[in-house]
Amino acid sequence: MFDKIKQCEKNVLNFVFNEEGNTLEKFRLDFLSKKGEMLLLFEYFKTLPVGDKKKYGEMLNELKNITLEKYNNKNNNKTPQKQIEKNTLFPTYQNTPGAIHPIRIVEEKVLSVFLSLGFDFAEAVEIEDDHHNFAALNFKEDHPARDMQDTFFIGTNLLRTHTSSVQIREMKKGVLPLRIIMPGRVYRNEDISARSNCFFHQLEGLYIDKNVTFSDLKQTLFYFVQQFFGEGIKVRFRASYFPFTEPSAEMDIWAGIDTEENKRLTKGTGWLEVLGCGMVHPNVLEACNIDSTIYNGFAFGMGLDRMTMLKYKISDIRDLFINDIRLLSQFTGV
Ligand code: DAH
Secondary structure, eight states: HHHHHHHHHHHHHHOOOOSSOOOHHHIIIIITTHHHHHHHHHHHHHOOHHHHHHHHHHHHHHHHHHHHHHHHHHTSSOOGGGGGOOTTTSOOOOOOOOOOOOHHHHHHHHHHHHHHHHOOHHHOOOOOHHHHHHHGOOOTOGGGGGTTTTTTTEEEEEESSSHHHHHHHHHTOOSSHHHEEEEEEEEOOOOOOOOSSSSEEEEEEEEEEESOOOHHHHHHHHHHHHHHHHHTTTEEEEEEEETTTEEEEEEEEEEOSSSSSHHHHTTSEEEEEEEEEEOOOOHHHHHHOTTTTEEEEEEEEEEEHHHHHHHHOOOOOOGGGGGGGHHHHHGOOO
């Protein structure tokens, strides 16, 4: 390839225009037409392995510039339309900047708020066992979540259905007090719709100490949403039930009902549930060898995909997973 490019360059430079044979038209036919020497090199270039492309791409572009300059200089006294544009004739290879996925952007923003509050960071395995995903979290033997209908099993193990399993792994390490934040991917055998997918992202929070109160939990979450969405954000807590917390609650964020998308997303209520939370059940503490007469704490599990949808007004959760460049490229440089 090197020799061919050099040879072509020589031929271009040695071409002397005259009125007989070596006309401008001949120059165009020899080098710039589809069968011309230079364009054939560009065709051949396309078949090279990626590694060679970088090496020869620069040489070829140089050759292209020399050839076009010679052609256009000679052509100067002709009508301007006949000039061949430097940058439109041949494709050039450009660097297109990548973008960070919106879920990752949201995860990092959420983490930064909790890290600033003194929380530590932890992660754990996605393939879990029954003990960490269910039993130690106070799920009864016959709880429906243990059903094949709801959970993906791999032999006796399973794809974790929530990041709450990481709580167990962290509490069992026996270092107290404990204040941690645990993001990760989770899996459920769900019907896929605009609101739910069979895998998604959660972020678990856990605070274990002496004399922790439900007000501590609410205030921490209030502070978080204000930092994340800004001061005007509207939230509400609803009483709920989880086997691993007592009392339990869910937190909703006001998305509004001004658009059809918001109505669909919020099932017509305007509110979108973004997390479950509560005071850690004494049985869970005891399963992790923590004396529940001395220690207590709060926990929460947040849906990062829903937070992303609210933050960036994305009305269908599936849009987050189909890698549509029209959506992703909007996050370049965020
Ligand atoms: N694990 C629950 C779920 O996936 C969410 C959750 C609720 C997490 C309450 C918690 C909690 O830590 O305290 O639906």
